[in-house]
Amino acid sequence: MSQVKISTPNLRAEWNFFDRENSSAVQYLNLCNKLIAVGEFLLAFDVAKTGLSYHSNDGKLCQTGAHALCKAGSPKLASEMLENLVASGDRGVETQSLLASAYKDLWEQATDPESKQKYAELTIARYSEGFNQNSFDNLKTSQRSELETQYYPCINISFMHFFSDNLNEAKLFAEKALKICEKLKKEDKNDYWIQATEAEAFLINGFINESVSSYKHAVSMQDAKPSWISSTRKQALQIATKYNDDKILQDIKDAFPTLGIIACSGHVIDQPGADPRFPPEAEMIAKNEIVRVLEEINASCGYSSAACGTDIIFLEAMIERGAETHIFLPFSKKDFIETSVRRAGGNWVSRFERVLDHASSVHYVTKEGYHGDNDLFSFCNDVLLGFALMRGRGLDEDTNLMVLWDGKPGSKGGTGETVKLWRENFNEPIIIDAMKVLESVSTEQTNKKYIGETRPAISISTDSVLPRSIKTMLFADIEGYSGVEDCKVPEFLEKFLGGVSSILDKFSLKPAFVNTWGDSFFAVFEELDDGLKVALELRDYFSDNDWTDIGLKDGIDIRISMHAGPVFEKFDPILNKTNFFGAHVNQAARIEPIVLPGSVFVSETVAAKLSLGHSEFDFEYVGNLELAKNYGNYPLYSLQRSGYKYEK
Numbered sequence: 001m002s003q004v005k006i007s008t009p010n011l012r013a014e015w016n017f018f019d020r021e022n023s024s025a026v027q028y029l030n031l032c033n034k035l036i037a038v039g040e041f042l043l044a045f046d047v048a049k050t051g052l053s054y055h056s057n058d059g060k061l062c063q064t065g066a067h068a069l070c071k072a073g074s075p076k077l078a079s080e081m082l083e084n085l086v087a088s089g090d091r092g093v094e095t096q097s098l099l100a101s102a103y104k105d106l107w108e109q110a111t112d113p114e115s116k117q118k119y120a121e122l123t124i125a126r127y128s129e130g131f132n133q134n135s136f137d138n139l140k141t142s143q144r145s146e147l148e149t150q151y152y153p154c155i156n157i158s159f160m161h162f163f164s165d166n167l168n169e170a171k172l173f174a175e176k177a178l179k180i181c182e183k184l185k186k187e188d189k190n191d192y193w194i195q196a197t198e199a200e201a202f203l204i205n206g207f208i209n210e211s212v213s214s215y216k217h218a219v220s221m222q223d224a225k226p227s228w229i230s231s232t233r234k235q236a237l238q239i240a241t242k243y244n245d246d247k248i249l250q251d252i253k254d255a256f257p258t259l260g261i262i263a264c265s266g267h268v269i270d271q272p273g274a275d276p277r278f279p280p281e282a283e284m285i286a287k288n289e290i291v292r293v294l295e296e297i298n299a300s301c302g303y304s305s306a307a308c309g310t311d312i313i314f315l316e317a318m319i320e321r322g323a324e325t326h327i328f329l330p331f332s333k334k335d336f337i338e339t340s341v342r343r344a345g346g347n348w349v350s351r352f353e354r355v356l357d358h359a360s361s362v363h364y365v366t367k368e369g370y371h372g373d374n375d376l377f378s379f380c381n382d383v384l385l386g387f388a389l390m391r392g393r394g395l396d397e398d399t400n401l402m403v404l405w406d407g408k409p410g411s412k413g414g415t416g417e418t419v420k421l422w423r424e425n426f427n428e429p430i431i432i433d434a435m436k437v438l439e440s441v442s443t444e445q446t447n448k449k450y451i452g453e454t455r456p457a458i459s460i461s462t463d464s465v466l467p468r469s470i471k472t473m474l475f476a477d478i479e480g481y482s483g484v485e486d487c488k489v490p491e492f493l494e495k496f497l498g499g500v501s502s503i504l505d506k507f508s509l510k511p512a513f514v515n516t517w518g519d520s521f522f523a524v525f526e527e528l529d530d531g532l533k534v535a536l537e538l539r540d541y542f543s544d545n546d547w548t549d550i551g552l553k554d555g556i557d558i559r560i561s562m563h564a565g566p567v568f569e570k571f572d573p574i575l576n577k578t579n580f581f582g583a584h585v586n587q588a589a590r591i592e593p594i595v596l597p598g599s600v601f602v603s604e605t606v607a608a609k610l611s612l613g614h615s616e617f618d619f620e621y622v623g624n625l626e627l628a629k630n631y632g633n634y635p636l637y638s639l640q641r642s643g644y645k646y647e648k
Contacts, residue, residue, distance in 0.1 A: 041072035074620035075105035100126035111643030215255035234396035266310025266404030269344035330380035377413025386608025401429035425613035473588035478519035479597035561591035590627035
């Protein structure tokens with residue numbers, strides 16, 4: 001399998017310098033399509049959304065933005081965009097097919113039978129509107145331009161019938177798709193999608209060998225792009241799985257390359273004078289093992305921190321492959337260098353700066369200092385793993401975890417903790433045995449005295465003025481409170497406060513802090529799960545209850561925001577209890593005013609944490625939005641329970 005080549009860093013730079021105000025819709029569209037092609041779906045949507053703010057009536061840009069949302073795992077929001085486009089009069093094949101594709105994703109993720117059936121019906125109906133039966137019936141006389149829009153809806157009608165157990169209809173439309181592809185090929189039109197459609201039609205009709213051959217041909221074609229291959233692979237594996245034959249499934253898997261998404265964690269280089277675990281002399285042995293693993297999985301997209309040792313060696317190896325690298329730091333760069341880079345002496349600081357310069361992205365869990373808070377290392381590990389899993393989700397690809405590890409539990413925030421978390425929620429990580437690496441280095445070598453700077457160049461304060469801990473913050477505000485007449489305010493407050501109180505009473509572990517003012521509510525939670533459950537129950541309490549008794553005939557909605565991060569604790573003499581402060585409390589508060597009424601918006605940090613085993617919950621990308629009071633732009637997600645339920 002060949003390695004998938006990418007160019008994400010250059011595309012991110014292109015967007016950073018993009019002339020937003022003066023660029024045409026076509027220029028926005030071109031950049032959006034390039035980002036989609038390499039799997040940067042969230043950024044592609046942000047590009048399309050920005051473009052639409054300047055070119056609001058551009059249907060093609062709207063289509064592409066919705067397509068990016070679907071690929072990012074947000075089919076509900078994508079379907080709403082496309083439904084509005086159809087309602088405005090655009091009933092073209094591409095719009096109908098994209099809307100059908102969004103419905104298909106909702107069908108896949110729906111959990112109750114009624115919703116699943118309804119989304120299946122909507123999918124088939126939209127693809128059928130896009131499929132021109134007349135063009136097919138007149139196949140011999142149809143123009144190539146007519147047929148070029150027909151194979152896509154045709155094969156997807158076949159796919160939906162296949163999974164609705166209408167096998168005769170499935171095979172009928174698969175045969176039609178094959179004939180369209182055959183006609184196009186005879187007219188010297190053969191691109192990736194025509195070849196992939198032919199492969200899928202063969203698979204649905206049970207011609208496995210022909211299907212595998214066609215898929216291999218498709219992914220080797222010059223115009224094949226990573227996101228196209230990912231989409232094709234996902235659908236092919238779904239069909240292959242339904243045959244209940246392990247050999248068929250493996251044959252189809254082997255026909256496709258993958259992007260090779262990998263997260264990495266491992267030991268730091270030993271400090272001078274320390275008992276050997278990962279001495280500098282073992283670096284090349286470890287690097288050879290890392291390079292071997294990266295080659296085996298065709299790694300092209302990597303996530304890690306950037307401490308001296310495993311992290312930097314991994315990042316350098318990925319850069320040498322021309323791959324994406326996404327770096328996560330637990331606190332300020334200055335303090336991270338002193339705690340986790342300079343400690344081993346040598347040239348690690350310059351190497352750290354180099355991998356940051358080459359990174360596709362650099363994320364800070366907090367931009368504040370270290371202050372001796374080791375919980376930040378654990379939190380950073382969770383967030384980087386979550387980001388890697390989110391990328392895999394968008395490409396429908398399993399994320400790999402590779403560790404250089406001696407097998408011991410280790411300290412908080414260390415490799416052992418990361419391995420334990422991964423094993424509990426996913427599968428066995430790829431382990432490079434640090435003990436075997438150490439054994440490969442002679443005793444004489446490990447007894448060497450190291451030279452180089454070993455003490456921090458600056459003094460790191462490990463004492464904070466206030467204690468700090470990782471918490472989940474929730475802000476809520478009532479939409480429509482101004483419509484409550486003064487005489488009804490006491491009844492409203494009783495119902496509002498009583499409802500909030502009854503929801504909180506369901507949990508054995510109470511929030512670390514709660515406060516209300518008027519129609520607003522603020523809570524701080526020790527556990528993310530508790531915050532998520534309270535948020536969704538609060539939302540449902542206000543949207544599902546009857547509020548006509550207090551004069552609100554149209555009901556009432558609530559806006560809820562959530563963020564997680566390190567916050568400072570201090571006893572509040574006014575409230576007579578411990579209160580919580582800091583930048584991350586402010587960030588949670590600044591999200592709330594821009595939340596859509598009746599919704600729960602969460603930060604990217606919460607979305608990443610959700611990816612780590614919180615199967616009861618799901619999220620959809622909303623966009624890179626500007627927070628209230630000029631707080632800056634941040635990616636936000638809409639929280640929901642797992643499984644889509646059809647709503648008229």
